[in-house]
Amino acid sequence: MSETNRTGREARTEPEVPPADKRPALDELTESEREVFETVEMGEPGVREFARETERHPSTVQTLLRRARLKIELAEARDDGGETSHPHAGVGSQ
Secondary structure, three states: OOHHHOOHHHOOOOOOOOOOOOHHHHOOOOHHHHHHHHHHHOOOOOHHHHHHHHOOOHHHHHHHHHHHHHHHHHHHHHHHOOOOOOOOOOOOOO
């Protein structure tokens, strides 16, 4: 079915372009983390819908999204020269 013939739940929107301040942090993500972050965080489908579309388990998508958010938070804090408030920041990074 072509993109123009899709309606309702079948229609898939392209994710928005990430804000300029997030682009450098996106470089630190794995391909899977970036795909999930850009699609779910910046676009339309929710975790469950994206999991169905990509044939992944919803918990896998949630884990990838959580890791992506943490990496972006840490990268932004590092770039700002500040500290992050995340309780696991820096754990195991020696």
